[in-house]
Amino acid sequence: MLAHALIFYLFSFVAIISSLAVISSKNTVHAVFFLILDFVSISCLFIMMGAEYLGMLTLIVYVGAVAVLFLFVVMMLNVNFKELRAGFLNYLPFGSLIGLVLLIEIGMMIGTWKYRDSFIKTSEIQINNNLTNTESIGNVLYTDYIHYFQISGLILLVAMIGAILLTFRQKENLKRQNITKQVSRERDDGVSLEDVESFKGVKLND
Amino acid sequence: MIELQNIFPEIFLTLSLLFLLVAGVFLKNSFSLIKKITIILLLICIPLVYVNYDNQILIFNNNYSINNFSNLLKIIILISSAFSLIFTGQYLKRLKIEKFEYMILILCSTLGMFVMVSTNNLIGLYLGIELQSLSLYVLSSIDRNSLKSSESGVKYFVLGALSSGLFLYGCSLIYGFTGSTNYFIINENFTVENIGLIFGLVFVIVGLAFKVSAVPFHMWTPDVYEGSPTAVTAFFALAPKVAGMGAFIQILFVAFGGAFAEWKTIIIFISVASMILGSVAAIGQTNIKRLMAYSSIGHMGYGLAGLATGSLSGISATLSYIFIYVVMNIAAFTSILFFSRDKKYCEDIRDLGGLSKNHPVVAVCFCIILFSLAGIPPLAGFFAKFYIFKSVIESEMYILAVIGLLSSVISAFYYLRIIKIMYFDTEQEKFDDISGLGMKFSLFSSSFLILFYFINPSFLVNITEIASKVFN
Numbered sequence: 001m002l003a004h005a006l007i008f009y010l011f012s013f014v015a016i017i018s019s020l021a022v023i024s025s026k027n028t029v030h031a032v033f034f035l036i037l038d039f040v041s042i043s044c045l046f047i048m049m050g051a052e053y054l055g056m057l058t059l060i061v062y063v064g065a066v067a068v069l070f071l072f073v074v075m076m077l078n079v080n081f082k083e084l085r086a087g088f089l090n091y092l093p094f095g096s097l098i099g100l101v102l103l104i105e106i107g108m109m110i111g112t113w114k115y116r117d118s119f120i121k122t123s124e125i126q127i128n129n130n131l132t133n134t135e136s137i138g139n140v141l142y143t144d145y146i147h148y149f150q151i152s153g154l155i156l157l158v159a160m161i162g163a164i165l166l167t168f169r170q171k172e173n174l175k176r177q178n179i180t181k182q183v184s185r186e187r188d189d190g191v192s193l194e195d196v197e198s199f200k201g202v203k204l205n206d
Numbered sequence: 207m208i209e210l211q212n213i214f215p216e217i218f219l220t221l222s223l224l225f226l227l228v229a230g231v232f233l234k235n236s237f238s239l240i241k242k243i244t245i246i247l248l249l250i251c252i253p254l255v256y257v258n259y260d261n262q263i264l265i266f267n268n269n270y271s272i273n274n275f276s277n278l279l280k281i282i283i284l285i286s287s288a289f290s291l292i293f294t295g296q297y298l299k300r301l302k303i304e305k306f307e308y309m310i311l312i313l314c315s316t317l318g319m320f321v322m323v324s325t326n327n328l329i330g331l332y333l334g335i336e337l338q339s340l341s342l343y344v345l346s347s348i349d350r351n352s353l354k355s356s357e358s359g360v361k362y363f364v365l366g367a368l369s370s371g372l373f374l375y376g377c378s379l380i381y382g383f384t385g386s387t388n389y390f391i392i393n394e395n396f397t398v399e400n401i402g403l404i405f406g407l408v409f410v411i412v413g414l415a416f417k418v419s420a421v422p423f424h425m426w427t428p429d430v431y432e433g434s435p436t437a438v439t440a441f442f443a444l445a446p447k448v449a450g451m452g453a454f455i456q457i458l459f460v461a462f463g464g465a466f467a468e469w470k471t472i473i474i475f476i477s478v479a480s481m482i483l484g485s486v487a488a489i490g491q492t493n494i495k496r497l498m499a500y501s502s503i504g505h506m507g508y509g510l511a512g513l514a515t516g517s518l519s520g521i522s523a524t525l526s527y528i529f530i531y532v533v534m535n536i537a538a539f540t541s542i543l544f545f546s547r548d549k550k551y552c553e554d555i556r557d558l559g560g561l562s563k564n565h566p567v568v569a570v571c572f573c574i575i576l577f578s579l580a581g582i583p584p585l586a587g588f589f590a591k592f593y594i595f596k597s598v599i600e601s602e603m604y605i606l607a608v609i610g611l612l613s614s615v616i617s618a619f620y621y622l623r624i625i626k627i628m629y630f631d632t633e634q635e636k637f638d639d640i641s642g643l644g645m646k647f648s649l650f651s652s653s654f655l656i657l658f659y660f661i662n663p664s665f666l667v668n669i670t671e672i673a674s675k676v677f678n
Contacts, residue, residue, distance in 0.1 A: 147213075147266055151321060151333040154220065155340060158314045161227070162344035165307045166359075 008048060015041040028074045036067045053133040209265040212272045215254045215280065216320050222247045223313035230306035237304040241291060244309040248288040248316070255280045262676070268390060269327040275676040278525065278669060279323040279452040286444035286532050287316045293540040293649070294437040295642035300549055301435055303349050312441065315341035319449035326460065328377045328387040328410075331453055335373070335417060338446060339366050345441065346434040358433025365416070365426045373413025379406030380461075389461035396464050404468055410457065411472055418450035418506045419499075421479035428491075431499035436551060439495055440539035443502050444532055451509055451528050455521060458513060459677040466516045473514040478609050480507025485617035494542055494555050497620065498535075501579060504617055505531050511610055512594045515601040521674035523593035526666050530590035530659070534578050537652035540645055541572040546638045555624055560633025565640060569628050571653040576625055578656045580618040586659035593667070 018041065021034040039062045046055035128136065141149055196202050210217070226247075230240050255277050263272045291312065298304050318337030325331050343366060347359020381387050383403045384395035396403060416423040431439045462469055484504020491497040509531070512524035544565070545552040552558065562569040578587035591614060598607045640646070659666075 144267055145329075147270065148329055148333055150220075151318075151330075151337060154314060154317065155333065155337050158311065158337065158340045158344070161307055161310060161314075162340065165305065165311075165344060166347060166350060 004048070008045070011041045011044045011048070015045065029071070032067060032071045032074055035070065036063055039063045039067060051133060053137060056134075212258060212261065212263050212265055213270070214258075215251050216317065218251055218254055219247075219313060219317045219320070223310055223317070226306070226313070227310050230310065237298075237306050240306045240309050244313060245288055245291050248284050248291070248313075252281055252284050255284065264326070268388060269330060270324055271326050272324065273676045274673040275455075275525075276324040276452070278673045279448060279528075280320055282448050282529055282532055283316060283319045283323070283445050286448060286536065287312055287441070289536045289648055289652075290437070290441040290444055290539075292644040292647065293440070293536065293543060295543060295645040297435070297437045297543055297551070300546075300551075301349060302351075303435065305348065308345070308348060311341040311345050315345075315441075316445065319445055319452075322449045323452035323456065326389045326456070328380065328389075328392075328461075331457065332370070332374065332377065334449075335413075335453070336370065338449060339370075339417070342366075342442065342446060345438045346430055348438065349435050352433075352435075354433035355435060358430045361433075362426055362430045369413050369416035369423065372409050372416075376406040376409025376411075376413060379403070380410065389457065392461045393463055396462065398465055398468060404465075407462055407465060407469060408472065411469065411476075414450060414454050414457070415476055418447055418454065418510075419503055420476045420506050420510060421483045421503060422476075424480070424483065424503050427503055428496045428499040432493055432495045432553075436495065436539070436543055436553075439498070440535070440543075443498060443535045443539065447502065447506065448528055448532060451506075451524065454510075455513065455524065455677075459521070463677075470514060470516060473510055474603070474606060477507045477510035477514055478606065480504060480510065481610055481613040482507075485613040485620075488617065488620050491620070492555055493553050494558075494624075495553055497555065497624075498538065498542070501617070501621075502531075502535070504613065507613075508591060508594050508610060511598055511606055514606065515597050515603065517597060517601055518671075518674045518678065519597040519600060521677060522667070522670040523597040525670035525673055526593050527590045529666060529670070530586045530656075533652050533655050534575060534587055536648060537571070537575045537656060538579065540649040540652070541568060541575060543645060544568050544637075544640060544649070547635050549638065555627060556631075557634065558624065558627050559631035561628040561637065563633050564637045568640065568649070571649055572628065573625050574653050574657055576621040580621040581614050582618070584660040586656040589659060589663055 015038055018034045018038040022031050022038060025031045025034060039058060043055040043058040043063075046052070046058060131139070192204075194202050194204075222244075226240055226243065230236055233239070258272060259277050260274065261272055262274075264270070265272065291309065298308065315338050318334045318339075318341065321330055321334030322338060325334055343359055343363040346362050347356045349355035377387065379402050380392060383400055383406065384392045386392060386395070398404075412423060416426075419427040431442065434442065458469060458473075480503050484500050484502075484507055488497050488500035488504070491500060505527075509524050509527050512520040512527060514520070543551070545558060545561070547557070561572070574585065578585035581587045581591040591610075595607050595610060598610070
């Protein structure tokens with residue numbers, strides 16, 4: 001139990017510190033790296049709570065796709081962050097107002113925690129403890145909802161076709177590597193023996 | 207395993223689009239081959255739907271329904287998708303956008319529409335809408351070298367994402383208050399007193415109204431119609447409207463059947479606003495694609511007027527209206543694709559001057575189509591409007607009927623103006639010669655249907671009445 005608590009506090013500490021670092025670090029690339037660290041520690045917390053599917057999904061979707069996309073955007077678009085920071089004092093009143101509203105909302109949420117039983121009746125939900133989350137999701141996803149699963153696959157296929165169709169341009173005069181052509185090349189194709197007479201050049205046909 | 211045979215058309219479409227995708231990647235310059243195969247596959251799919259036409263089955267835990275209603279809409283969707291490829295002719299080649307992905311995206315979109323009209327679940331509806339519209343976003347910006355096409359794609363994408371957001375917000379409210387996303391359970395747990403549910407209902411209607419481009423969520427329509435390549439515009443005007451209406455009918459009558467009094471006023475407002483705007487705003491338009499956009503907004507208004515009655519005869523009138531609307535739009539867009547000078551397509555209606563001298567047959571066909579769109583007897587368009595007004599008057603909603611009739615009179619003005627330009631304005635340069643078997647077939651068959659619909663109108667009425675009995 002002590003080990004569990006220790007690991008929990010470790011991951012929570014890392015998560016909080018790295019999320020603070022995301023908004024405070026001057027270098028935007030560092031900020032994105034801290035964001036990735038934050039996601040990783042949150043996914044570890046999910047796994048500790050027994051929600052292993054959610055944890056893995058966080059890793060794959062947020063770290064694997066979203067954060068890497070952010071990284072690309074930050075590195076490829078040359079955004080001038082000094083300019084963005086310039087109006088800090090102008091935005092301070094409005095920003096702190098929004099922060100205050102968020103703080104009050106969090107306070108209200110914690111305040112109503114003791115009434116949670118009247119909102120969520122977990123006792124009514126039947127859970128089979130022998131199955132993992134992934135298994136129970138798979139049990140409905142591949143049986144009752146198989147047609148939705150298939151249609152979703154087709155939607156992704158259309159997205160792929162569309163992206164290729166709208167962006168791919170076949171360039172002409174482009175030299176491409178053709179491995180079969182390279183491998184099947186014989187000596188006679190490349191080398192020719194010419195008798196060169198003295199004091200006369202040789203004309204090669206390409 | 208018994209379930210799979212019922213969704214055979216969907217499986218068939220999925221497999222064929224995956225197969226064609228791989229084939230298109232490996233075969234070079236396979237545009238026209240894949241186009242032909244796609245048309246054939248779409249036409250083969252019609253008998254596949256028809257085989258199970260009279261089945262009434264709920265599969266995937268009551269989340270997917272196969273019945274007369276969804277099958278009828280699927281057949282209409284297949285016809286419109288197939289024709290939107292048949293009548294493109296040389297258009298895509300001339301614009302240098304002969305990419306095989308065009309057909310793959312149309313197949314994907316068709317599949318999404320199948321899901322939209324068949325599903326009995328909000329999740330399924332959302333996925334269907336996304337599959338359908340994601341393909342449409344890409345299609346509308348497929349002409350990458352044209353600024354207007356790219357602009358229309360971005361515009362459609364941003365507004366479509368916004369409407370999906372509104373739709374999902376409504377779904378989350380409904381799920382929160384009824385505890386399910388299934389239409390039947392939503393209907394059981396729906397309590398009219400709950401304000402949250404009414405909010406959710408309104409947001410869901412807003413999301414769907416955007417998809418059928420009903421006023422006040424129509425802003426994107428003229429710009430997207432004008433900017434997209436004409437062949438894509440034609441597809442926009444056909445199948446997605448059918449699927450949107452189908453999803454509208456399903457969700458209003460299955461999920462919110464108990465809240466008729468609540469959604470009735472909303473639908474009446476949307477319908478009246480669409481009819482009025484569709485007829486008034488089109489008067490000032492000179493671009494024929496923008497004009498067709500306003501015309502389709504108006505037509506969606508008439509379709510929704512049938513729903514506003516909340517009766518079975520209203521649903522069947524709406525279904526007949528959708529079918530005739532599809533036929534008329536197939537014919538109209540085929541004619542628009544005929545109008546080219548020096549391989550450049552005319553989009554300004556003033557350029558049509560002297561068409562009757564150049565191409566008398568096309569001019570006569572286009573004249574019939576425009577008369578039908580205006581609702582002049584004895585053409586098909588008249589019958590479509592007649593069914594709607596009949597059911598509206600039966601439900602004693604006289605004001606709605608009067609407004610519909612008045613806006614139909616106003617809209618006749620701009621249709622007749624095109625006929626005047628075609629027949630009486632001075633002749634300009636010569637139009638290109640007409641070629642393309644597919645275009646001729648599409649124009650003549652649809653004009654024939656419009657012209658001779660009055661011989662046996664009970665055929666369509668019977669089919670739609672049977673389909674509307676599903677909601678009894």
